[in-house]
Amino acid sequence: MAKPRFTREDALNFHEAPSPGKWEVTATVPMTTQRDLSLAYSPGVAIPCEVIAEHPETAYDYTNKGNLVAVISNGTAVLGLGNLGALASKPVMEGKSVLFKRFADVNSIDIELDTEDADAFCNAVRLMGPSFGGINLEDIKAPECFIIEQRLKEEMDIPVFHDDQHGTAVICAAGLLNALHISGKKIEDVRIVLNGAGAAGIACLELLKAMGARHDNCIMCDTKGVIWQGRTIGMNQWKSAHAANTSLRTLEEAMDGADVFLGVSAKGAVTQAMVKSMAPNPVIFAMANPDPEITPEEAHEVREDAIVATGRSDYPNQVNNVLGFPYLFRGALDIHARAINDAMKIACAEALAELAREEVPDEVALAYGQKLSFGRDYIIPTPFDPRLIHRIPPAVARAGMETGVARREIADMEQYEQALKGRMDPTASVLRGLNARARAAQATMIFAEGDDPRVLRAAVQYQRSGFGKALVVGRSDDVAEKLAAEGMADAAAELEVVNAANTPHLDTYKAFLYRRLQRKGLDQHDIHRLAGRDRHVFASLMLAHGHGDGMITGATRKSAHVMELVNHVFDAGPHDGAVGVSVVMHNGRIVLIADTLVHEWPDEEDLADIATQGAQVARELGLEPRVAFVSFSTFGYPVSERATKMHRAAEVLDGRNVDFEYEGEMAVDVALNAKGQENYPFSRLTGPANVLVVPARHSASISVKLMQEMAGATIIGPILSGVDKPIQICSTVSTVNDIVNMAVMAACKARRA
Numbered sequence: 153m154a155k156p157r158f159t160r161e162d163a164l165n166f167h168e169a170p171s172p173g174k175w176e177v178t179a180t181v182p183m184t185t186q187r188d189l190s191l192a193y194s195p196g197v198a199i200p201c202e203v204i205a206e207h208p209e210t211a212y213d214y215t216n217k218g219n220l221v222a223v224i225s226n227g228t229a230v231l232g233l234g235n236l237g238a239l240a241s242k243p244v245m246e247g248k249s250v251l252f253k254r255f256a257d258v259n260s261i262d263i264e265l266d267t268e269d270a271d272a273f274c275n276a277v278r279l280m281g282p283s284f285g286g287i288n289l290e291d292i293k294a295p296e297c298f299i300i301e302q303r304l305k306e307e308m309d310i311p312v313f314h315d316d317q318h319g320t321a322v323i324c325a326a327g328l329l330n331a332l333h334i335s336g337k338k339i340e341d342v343r344i345v346l347n348g349a350g351a352a353g354i355a356c357l358e359l360l361k362a363m364g365a366r367h368d369n370c371i372m373c374d375t376k377g378v379i380w381q382g383r384t385i386g387m388n389q390w391k392s393a394h395a396a397n398t399s400l401r402t403l404e405e406a407m408d409g410a411d412v413f414l415g416v417s418a419k420g421a422v423t424q425a426m427v428k429s430m431a432p433n434p435v436i437f438a439m440a441n442p443d444p445e446i447t448p449e450e451a452h453e454v455r456e457d458a459i460v461a462t463g464r465s466d467y468p469n470q471v472n473n474v475l476g477f478p479y480l481f482r483g484a485l486d487i488h489a490r491a492i493n494d495a496m497k498i499a500c501a502e503a504l505a506e507l508a509r510e511e512v513p514d515e516v517a518l519a520y521g522q523k524l525s526f527g528r529d530y531i532i533p534t535p536f537d538p539r540l541i542h543r544i545p546p547a548v549a550r551a552g553m554e555t556g557v558a559r560r561e562i563a564d565m566e567q568y569e570q571a572l573k574g575r576m577d578p579t580a581s582v583l584r585g586l587n588a589r590a591r592a593a594q595a596t597m598i599f600a601e602g603d604d605p606r607v608l609r610a611a612v613q614y615q616r617s618g619f620g621k622a623l624v625v626g627r628s629d630d631v632a633e634k635l636a637a638e639g640m641a642d643a644a645a646e647l648e649v650v651n652a653a654n655t656p657h658l659d660t661y662k663a664f665l666y667r668r669l670q671r672k673g674l675d676q677h678d679i680h681r682l683a684g685r686d687r688h689v690f691a692s693l694m695l696a697h698g699h700g701d702g703m704i705t706g707a708t709r710k711s712a713h714v715m716e717l718v719n720h721v722f723d724a725g726p727h728d729g730a731v732g733v734s735v736v737m738h739n740g741r742i743v744l745i746a747d748t749l750v751h752e753w754p755d756e757e758d759l760a761d762i763a764t765q766g767a768q769v770a771r772e773l774g775l776e777p778r779v780a781f782v783s784f785s786t787f788g789y790p791v792s793e794r795a796t797k798m799h800r801a802a803e804v805l806d807g808r809n810v811d812f813e814y815e816g817e818m819a820v821d822v823a824l825n826a827k828g829q830e831n832y833p834f835s836r837l838t839g840p841a842n843v844l845v846v847p848a849r850h851s852a853s854i855s856v857k858l859m860q861e862m863a864g865a866t867i868i869g870p871i872l873s874g875v876d877k878p879i880q881i882c883s884t885v886s887t888v889n890d891i892v893n894m895a896v897m898a899a900c901k902a903r904r905a
């Protein structure tokens with residue numbers, strides 16, 4: 153089993169903070185003035201009500217119906233955990249809702265209905281139909297799910313889609329097409345054994361038969377073994393349709409010589425002996441969640457030639473319906489579809505299979521920290537593949553239009569694909585890319601402030617997330633005590649605590665420090681105090697001597713003070729090329745602000761250096777830099793002595809032959825706003841700036857903190873650039889996540905160093 157990268161406690165904390173659950177509602181219209189109120193509510197709201205009453209299709213124009221999907225469950229088959237009831241299914245349903253949003257920008261609300269009665273369930277869903285553009289049914293057990301879905305499809309005029317049936321079937325079909333491609337077998341010829349004759353199993357086999365698998369070659373099993381013609385125990389009409397004319401009675405017998413095993417049953421249902429008995433190049437999709445029928449390690453141990461997939465994200469080949477439902481609904485909603493039909497599902501499966509066979513672009517490799525190429529360990533696209541959003545929905549929408557379920561046609565497909573690209577928040581891929589690179593770097597990170605509970609939690613998270621080893625500077629008993637107070641007593645044994653008393657290198661550190669500081673007024677006594685007692689200096693000395701790959705500090709003391717201490721060990725001052733760059737992420741935009749750490753009042757030469765470092769950090773994040781020197785004046789107006797250096801900084805860069813776009817000076821609303829830039833057609837920026845070089849550290853600090861406090865922006869940094877070792881200085885208000893993000897940045901830099 154792959155080692156989980158989180159603990160039970162991590163999972164509970166994730167669901168509890170920053171607020172209980174996983175999503176909230178935000179308004180998309182201004183709700184500030186009396187006028188706003190009169191328009192949003194009575195009396196203005198009466199107008200769209202009357203229009204919709206007369207022309208119901210305009211609900212797609214005047215309400216959020218057209219981009220709103222309900223995820224509805226009664227909790228009778230929650231993942232593979234069984235009948236946990238409506239309430240306990242809510243975390244899964246909230247999860248599906250946020251996946252809709254994250255992957256396809258579909259707004260979604262989870263609804264848990266407390267009934268196992270199919271009539272009551274259907275009534276409730278049917279009555280809420282007007283609110284939604286589509287209904288995603290989830291984790292409802294078989295056979296009720298078949299009755300419920302069929303009835304709702306007949307009674308409702310929007311797509312009703314049982315994800316566990318069709319979402320799973322589509323992804324399974326896509327993966328199987330490619331797995332067979334690799335093993336050189338044809339779907340018409342292969343012997344398929346499917347374990348789990350429920351919602352997912354019945355739908356998977358139905359779709360595969362529609363795509364060419366032969367009934368006589370397919371054997372379905374459930375808890376009672378093989379479903380054979382004539383069996384009477386544990387049967388229903390949906391199972392009967394797949395009953396095989398066979399003398400085989402057990403899963404073990406059925407697996408002997410089979411080409412394909414598909415599992416949508418329960419943890420551990422398959423043994424190594426069963427896998428061993430399969431035909432050459434066997435395909436094994438162990439899709440039960442959260443734990444598969446057999447793990448890839450177990451399967452590969454007995455069959456090196458097996459192509460193995462699971463439903464989990466921590467193994468290669470994740471065959472999970474998350475690859476389907478967001479994009480199926482995106483395509484369906486965009487044509488105001490009445491249904492999601494078979495043609496749309498098959499189009500989705502084929503588009504997914506085709507995407508996996510294409511060369512994987514660098515941005516995906518960057519996000520995963522490894523080059524992926526079509527083969528046994530990559531038969532299906534990964535969920536974070538940014539191409540999914542603009543490749544799958546068009547295929548689905550096209551199929552819907554061709555088969556007559558569209559209320560609205562998409563005339564310009566190219567424009568539609570562009571619009572789909574614009575739906576994705578670039579900040580997510582930047583963070584993912586950093587995480588993947590940090591994981592690949594496996595850097596040993598020094599957390600200097602082991603007396604701070606946030607830092608300790610971050611160190612544990614860094615290590616448990618698989619980024620590398622965390623070294624914590626502090627006293628062992630104090631670290632253990634603080635972790636216990638945080639409810640993480642077990643983590644004390646995982647972390648290595650380093651201090652002046654237990655390091656064998658203290659004398660080396662002191663000698664090094666003395667050489668650097670002896671002519672700066674510090675004597676041996678001062679050196680002993682600094683190296684032995686100051687954790688910022690001690691951690692810096694560890695880093696300088698290669699006893700760690702990067703360092704995180706600054707969560708407990710003001711950054712200016714921390715920088716003074718770090719400068720005892722490193723040359724990280726204004727004249728050493730050091731620059732602090734803060735990354736501001738908000739509303740799908742990423743803007744870098746510099747210098748937020750080192751230069752108090754930079755002159756034009758310094759500003760040009762800062763621009764160069766800012767551009768480099770932008771490139772490291774995967775952004776093509778567009779640098780603006782910002783001020784309160786734009787291209788010389790209003791005239792001000794304070795703005796002159798910003799104007800001159802651009803001229804300094806003119807003489808340096810740099811390879812990035814820059815311009816200035818300009819006000820922030822010109823720098824960041826394409827419309828604002830139209831008034832300056834001579835500007836050399838080809839779009840809104842993404843690196844802002846500000847006049848001084850106070851304006852940098854004010855801008856960043858204002859964004860953080862007022863707008864709730866995510867801030868990473870300041871990233872200390874221009875110093876040869878990765879050092880990150882957090883802020884005293886950093887959260888655990890902020891500190892982990894800083895460690896991730898440092899780890900990415902460590903790999904390059």
Ligand SMILES: NC(=O)C1=CN([C@@H]2O[C@H](COP(=O)(O)OP(=O)(O)OC[C@H]3O[C@@H](n4cnc5c(N)ncnc54)[C@H](OP(=O)(O)O)[C@@H]3O)[C@@H](O)[C@H]2O)C=CC1
Nearest residue numbers: 231232294348349350351352374375416440441463472473
């Ligand atoms: N990877 C993915 O994307 C998805 C995975 N799944 C997983 O598939 C599994 C089933 O889900 P779903 O179809 O919704 O659930 P259902 O409750 O509708 O069906 C479960 C089926 O599995 C059978 N079953 C249970 N345990 C065993 C066992 N040990 N051996 C053989 N058969 C068994 C049941 O048999 P019986 O009829 O005899 O009771 C039943 O037919 C879950 O683990 C779920 O997480 C589901 C959807 C998507």
Ligand SMILES: CC(=O)C(=O)O
Nearest residue numbers: 231232316441472473
């Ligand atoms: C993935 C999913 O929908 C399930 O396991 O139920």
Ligand SMILES: [Mg+2]
Nearest residue numbers: 231290291316
């Ligand atoms: Mg499910």
